[in-house]
Structures are given as C-alpha cells and as structure tokens.
Amino acid sequence: xxxxxxxxxxxxxxxxxxxxxxxxxxxxxxxxxxxxxxxxxxxxxxxxxxxxxxxxxxxxxxxxxxxxxxxxxxxxxxxxxxxxxxxxxxxxxxxxxxxxxxxxxxxxxxxxxxxxxxxxxxxxxxxxxxxxxxxxxxxxxxxxxxxxxxxxxxxxxxxxxxxxxxxxxxxxxxxxxxxxxxxxxxxxxxxxxxxxxxxxxxxxxxxx
Amino acid sequence: xxxxxxxxxxxxxxxxxxxxxxxxxxxxxxxxxxxxxxxxxxxxxxxxxxxxxxxxxxxxxxxxxxxxxxxxxxxxxxxxxxxxxxxxxxxxxxxxxxxxxxxxxxxxxxxxxxxxxxxxxxxxxxxxxxxxxxxxxxxxxxxxxxxxxxxxxxxxxxxxxxxxxxxxxxxxxxxxxxxxxxxxxxxxxxxxxxxxxxxxxxxxxxxx
Numbered sequence: 001x002x003x004x005x006x007x008x009x010x011x012x013x014x015x016x017x018x019x020x021x022x023x024x025x026x027x028x029x030x031x032x033x034x035x036x037x038x039x040x041x042x043x044x045x046x047x048x049x050x051x052x053x054x055x056x057x058x059x060x061x062x063x064x065x066x067x068x069x070x071x072x073x074x075x076x077x078x079x080x081x082x083x084x085x086x087x088x089x090x091x092x093x094x095x096x097x098x099x100x101x102x103x104x105x106x107x108x109x110x111x112x113x114x115x116x117x118x119x120x121x122x123x124x125x126x127x128x129x130x131x132x133x134x135x136x137x138x139x140x141x142x143x144x145x146x147x148x149x150x151x152x153x154x155x156x157x158x159x160x161x162x163x164x165x166x167x168x169x170x171x172x173x174x175x176x177x178x179x180x181x182x183x184x185x186x187x188x189x190x191x192x193x194x195x196x197x198x199x200x201x202x203x204x205x206x207x208x
Numbered sequence: 209x210x211x212x213x214x215x216x217x218x219x220x221x222x223x224x225x226x227x228x229x230x231x232x233x234x235x236x237x238x239x240x241x242x243x244x245x246x247x248x249x250x251x252x253x254x255x256x257x258x259x260x261x262x263x264x265x266x267x268x269x270x271x272x273x274x275x276x277x278x279x280x281x282x283x284x285x286x287x288x289x290x291x292x293x294x295x296x297x298x299x300x301x302x303x304x305x306x307x308x309x310x311x312x313x314x315x316x317x318x319x320x321x322x323x324x325x326x327x328x329x330x331x332x333x334x335x336x337x338x339x340x341x342x343x344x345x346x347x348x349x350x351x352x353x354x355x356x357x358x359x360x361x362x363x364x365x366x367x368x369x370x371x372x373x374x375x376x377x378x379x380x381x382x383x384x385x386x387x388x389x390x391x392x393x394x395x396x397x398x399x400x401x402x403x404x405x406x407x408x409x410x411x412x413x414x415x416x
Contacts, residue, residue: 048355049307059296064310066274067302074295087282088267094275099257102272102310110325117318117325117344118336128326128333136325147256 002026003056005046007033008206011105012053013171015068016206017164020198022076028205066097069161081161093155096148096162100169104144107136108172134177141173145183152192167193210234211264213254215241216414219313220261221379223276224414225372228406230284236413274305277369289369301363304356304370308377312352315344316380342385349381353391360400375401 006012019026031037038050047054055062062068073082083089110129118125154162170190180187214220227234239245246258255262263270270276281290291297318337326333362370378398388395
C-alpha cells in the first residue's frame with residue numbers, strides 16, 4: 001500500500017492526481033505547514049528535507065515530484081501515464097517535469113520562501129525577490145505556452161504525468177501575479193484539467 | 209549520432225561524463241558563455257531556454273540534466289548506469305538527481321545568477337544572495353553526506369548516473385565557500401571520481 005504525505009496548496013498535488021489517474025491503492029497523510037509539522041521529529045524520519053511530497057512504499061520512501069511521477073507511471077503501466085517503452089519520448093516527459101521542478105517552481109518559491117536564499121531578516125532582499133516573481137514566473141509559463149505545451153495535453157494527444165504537474169503549478173498563477181491573457185493555452189489546459197474526475201477527487205480531499 | 213552542447217564549468221559535465229561512461233558515439237559543441245553564445249539565434253533554436261546542456265538526437269533535442277542522464281542510461285543499457293528494471297531503485301536514482309537539480313544547483317546559482325530572481329540592478333539584493341550561498345550550499349551537501357551518499361557510490365555498490373552528477377556539482381564547492389572538512393564522504397567521492405578515465409576524458413575536452 002502506498003502512502004502519500006502532502007500539504008494543501010503545494011506541489012504534492014501533482015503526485016496525488018497521478019495516483020488517482022493510475023487507479024492506485026493508496027492512503028494519504030496531511031502535513032500542516034501552519035503548524036510546522038514538516039519539521040516534526042516524526043516527519044523528518046519520513047523526509048529529512050522537511051518538505052512534501054513523500055511517498056511511502058513497501059520498498060522505502062521516495063521524494064521529489066519528478067521521481068515520484070515517473071515511479072507512479074512505471075508502477076501502473078496499464079494507466080499509460082508516460083511513454084515507458086520509448087526512451088526518447090520518456091526523456092521529453094522528464095525534461096518537462098525537470099523544468100517545472102528546477103525553474104518554474106523555483107521562480108515561484110521566491111515569493112514565499114525567499115529565506116532559503118537570503119538571510120530571512122533581510123527584509124529588503126526578501127522584498128526584492130517578491131517583486132521579481134511576476135516577471136520570472138510569467139517568463140517560465142510563456143516558455144511553456146510557446147515551446148512545450150503541444151496540446152491538447154502537454155505531450156500532445158496522450159495525457160501524461162506532465163499534465164498533472166503543469167496543472168499543479170498553474171494553481172499559483174494568480175497569486176504570483178501572472179497575466180493570464182498571455183498564456184491562453186495554459187489556462188485552457190488548466191480548465192480542462194479541473195474537470196477531470198481524478199483532479200476533482202485529489203483537490204476535494206486536500207481542501208477538505 | 210548524439211551531439212552534446214556544453215559549456216565549461218557548468219552542469220553539462222554530468223551528461224558529458226555519462227556519455228563517456230556509456231561508451232556512446234557522440235560529438236560535442238562548446239558554447240562560450242563569455243561570448244553569450246547561449247543567447248545566439250542559432251543556439252536558441254537548439255534550446256530556447258538559452259542554457260546548457262542540450263543533447264541533439266536523431267529524434268529531436270533533449271534538455272535538463274536529470275532527463276538527459278536517464279536517457280543515456282536507458283539508451284545504453286549494457287553500461288548499467290541505472291537500475292532500469294526496478295521502478296523503485298530507478299526512482300531513488302531520479303530522486304537524487306532531482307534534488308541536485310532543483311535544490312543544490314539552485315542554491316549554488318544564487319552566487320552567479322542572482323539576476324534570475326531579483327532585479328539585476330539591485331546590488332544589495334544580489335549581494336544578499338551571494339552571502340547566503342556558503343550556508344545554503346553547505347546545508348545541501350551536508351544532507352547528501354548524511355542521508356544520500358551510501359558509499360562507495362551514491363547508490364551503494366553500483367556506480368550510476370548519480371555519481372557523474374554529484375561529482376559535477378562538487379566542482380564548485382571551494383568557490384561556493386563550503387567547508388570541505390564537514391563533508392568527507394563527498395570529498396572522497398570526488399577524488400575517486402576524478403581518477404576515472406571517463407571523467408578525465410570529459411574534463412580534458414571541456415578545459416582544452
């Protein structure tokens with residue numbers, strides 16, 4: 001049995017959706033960032049990075065969204081969530097997810113988690129980071145819109161784990177100050193994703 | 209035939225080493241950051257993100273180090289650079305690479321590329337980021353030392369793509385102001401990596 005540790009409004013939603021898409025048998029455990037549960041001694045045993053998501057499996061614990069998404073796709077091949085038998089096509093999926101993880105999510109994180117990269121008491125530097133977020137996140141999504149999102153799904157005709165991940169990061173567009181009118185394909189993708197049963201179920205549980 | 213676009217002293221070294229480890233038939237093309245060649249019209253056709261590395265294949269172009277490393281491992285299975293037939297073990301490899309990509313490399317990047325996350329003219333904010341780098345990069349490598357590097361290789365007895373990636377990021381430790389005495393396993397790993405023929409060949413070409 002798989003167990004997903006998640007927190008509401010975080011990137012753990014991507015793996016949550018993928019588990020639903022896969023038809024996986026899994027349970028969840030909510031981590032409350034407001035109570036700093038991610039820093040508790042019990043949770044640090046699960047993930048010493050003090051972050052979500054984490055996925056407990058029979059073999060051990062996995063972290064990092066791109067790795068978890070690929071793991072779900074490989075563990076439930078019948079769900080066809082990634083092109084598992086085509087190394088190049090699989091690498092395209094992974095390249096997209098890696099971009100989201102290392103560039104787009106990182107740009108976003110400078111709004112709320114600037115203390116990771118400057119002294120948290122340096123209010124001017126924290127504010128300088130926050131001012132840049134609308135520009136840096138907009139640039140990232142513009143690149144997705146222009147170069148990556150093939151349509152109707154990220155990788156074209158086939159729905160993949162990339163769609164769950166893009167949808168997850170697109171939850172933060174308004175708060176990040178992105179002009180939605182400039183990324184119509186991303187917004188249409190977000191709307192169509194929000195109508196999927198797997199997405200509705202994952203969100204309903206996280207926001208319950 | 210594969211073609212790797214790289215720049216000296218960047219994370220493209222990881223894929224370069226992996227191609228050597230794989231015994232791949234490949235060529236390379238050097239991008240000179242000092243001449244801003246990554247922003248040239250020709251290179252933007254290769255990688256619209258204006259970054260290295262990029263790998264030209266018969267099927268198309270791949271970017272993002274974790275995706276490229278897994279692609280090399282899957283394309284040259286005889287080299288046994290990743291546990292390809294074990295979804296959990298493969299996910300552990302991917303989780304390590306994703307951490308390096310999205311956390312450790314990102315922490316490092318705040319020393320030289322702070323303009324990505326604040327206005328480049330805000331000298332105080334740029335300096336604030338640079339001051340934090342020794343701490344944030346040290347924390348990342350301490351986590352690798354304590355929780356991830358199983359020894360003798362990252363994943364234990366078997367050498368994998370993770371080793372090429374860790375070695376690559378460990379090139380920057382001194383410049384990032386990390387106290388090497390606190391990460392003896394990482395330093396021993398770096399030394400042993402530097403003696404491998406694949407590593408020597410890749411570095412010799414990049415620094416030629």
